[in-house]
Amino acid sequence: MAMSSNLDPIIAIATAPGRGGIGVIRISGSGLRPWAEGLCGQPLKDRHAHFLRFVDRHGEIMDEGLALFFPGPHSYTGEDVLELQGHGGPAVLQRVLQDCLARGQAMGLRLAQPGEYTQRAFLNDRLDLAQAEAVADLIEASSLAAARSAMASLSGAFSAEIQVLSGAIVQLRTLVEATLDFPEEEIDFLEKYQAAERLRAVLEHLEQVLQTARSGLVLREGLHVVLAGQPNVGKSSLLNALAGDEIAIVTPIAGTTRDRVVQDIHIDGVPLHVVDTAGLRETDDPVERLGIARSWAEIARAQVIVHLQDARQPGDALDEAIVARLPAGTPVLNVFNKVDLLDDVARAAPGASVAARQAVAGGPVPGGPIEALAVSARTGEGLDALRTRLLQIAGRTPGSESPWLARARHVQALEAAQGHLQQAAAHAAHSDEVLDLFAEELRLAHEALGEITGEFSSDDLLGQIFSSFCIGK
Known part of the structure; x- marks a missing residue:
């Protein structure tokens, strides 16, 4: 626009x-x-x-x-x-x-x-640009928590944090520019004005703002959660249990789900986009193979993968093959379903499965880099623990609220500012020999923060932002 x-x-x-x-x-x-x-x-x-x-x-x-x-x-x-x-x-x-x-x-x-x-x-x-975006976020808020955080952004809570960070960087820029303009004074800038210590404090504050922004981004956009596993482990039943409704068709026949089923749910105000996928296995059925290919495509773009297994048959060769193909760097919850079908002997036996031992312990069992949780989609056992863990991955704890919402561009700008400040800190290690480089990184960090509030924004960016609003606002 x-x-x-x-x-x-x-x-x-x-x-x-x-x-x-x-x-x-x-x-x-x-x-x-x-x-x-x-x-x-x-x-x-x-x-x-x-x-x-x-x-x-x-x-x-x-x-x-x-x-x-x-x-x-x-x-x-x-x-x-x-x-x-x-x-x-x-x-x-x-x-x-x-x-x-x-x-x-x-x-x-x-x-x-x-x-x-x-x-x-x-x-x-x-309004500044972050506040203007909060107007649209308030209108589009899908939960009470999102509405409250959007209102906080509209009231200037997020902008105030950016202004504090920008002010601290401007103070450093003022001092270093003065030093560059009057080199004959021979001032040891970094030592006299404690520039390294000031910069470290700015970086610590920026990290706090960045973490809050990431949490606010999840609250605004939601978390993409994919239920993956071999056929007939209860993925569709788990989706229905989390949604509190019969969203997906459930039958005892393996391979019932041929295509993805997407359901938006809220956990403590955080939107989750939960995707039920076709069971992962080798098959000659061309329709099922197409569904399985789509399942892997969903897994590739997931933010959280719930790898569902049958608690009665944990860790078989097919599950190991599935784990080997899961994308690196994506959080994986190793969830064992159908624990209600385990008898007391199976739960307590020394060689019992991870799921059985967890059900007895009543909490997560350490399982290396992939966590283990036990649930029963039929009875609801363990679902609260699963919901809590999904919230934690989203950067939230039950009952907490993000102080403001954020958008992807806000997080990207904060990460860019953080990178420039870290580079400035690296230059500071070389004393005053590279003050000009130090000053340039401070300038770039300041501009990155200014993109959030609109102090430094292109017409193309503004057109993209405002064209997404509804007419009349």
Whole structure:
């Protein structure tokens, strides 16, 4: 989306499509008051609700409702804003909208593009870029936890952290630039101003912000969890148990699931995109082979793999072959299902399976780099432990909340800033011989942080961000 001009007044229906009790039409532009008062047929008191009839340019009553005028810069967009609140029927809203467009043709009134109101709020310094993105995140929040964190971002909690980090870097930049400008002073910059210690403190703070941002990213986008394993180990039953509904077809016949089944669930406010896949095995059935290929494709892009096994037959050759093909670096939970079918002797025997011993112990059994958990999809045994572990992988603990939401670009910018600061720390080890390189890495780190709040942002980035908003916001 091209950057819009603040000179053009814009209009849009601000409420969601469909029928509703109330519908809102929002108009924003500079110097809007004379036109707004002419439209409403009376003077408009600032931030005051005026009850009136909406009369078209031919004198016919279209609707009745409220008109509110917000003078710039003390409005959402920073411009003059007129809101017309009437009945929420699509036909009546469109009628009022089209009449306003006809009346505003002379002054260039046009339909707003997606996100253009919030874009103008950003361009007029009413919001920074992270806060502007939080507007969309608040609207799209799929859980109470996400809504709270989005509101915290909109209120400036995330931006405040970035400003503290940027301020500390600016102080270092000021000192080092002064040293570079006056080399005759022969100041040992790194030692005199404790630059290395200051930089270390900034890096520690940045690491804390980065970890919180990663948690906020999971809260916003969710965690991609793939249930993998050989046929008839209970993947579909586990999906149904986690979802609390009969999402996937369950039968005793191995290979019932031929294609992936995706279900979005929430655990303590964190969205999980759980994928049930076809059982992994060698087969001559062309349809099943296609399903298995899709299963491996899902596994390749998983953020967490739940490798499900039958607790009665753990660790057989096929499961070992599956483990050997799992992607390196992806967290794997080795989950043993059907523990309810183990008898007491099998659970307590010295040679019992990992799942059986865990069921007796009532908690996870260390199993090397791949954790072991025991569950019963049929009775619910062990499901709470599985949910808790998935939350921990997502960077959360039960009952906790992320202080703010984050997006992938925020995490990438923080990681870039961290890399530049680490490089600056490496230059600092060479004393003042490389102060110019030290200063350059500080500048690059500062710019990376500025991309988050919009201090350093390209028009292409802004267009991409705001084009994803709904119309009217």
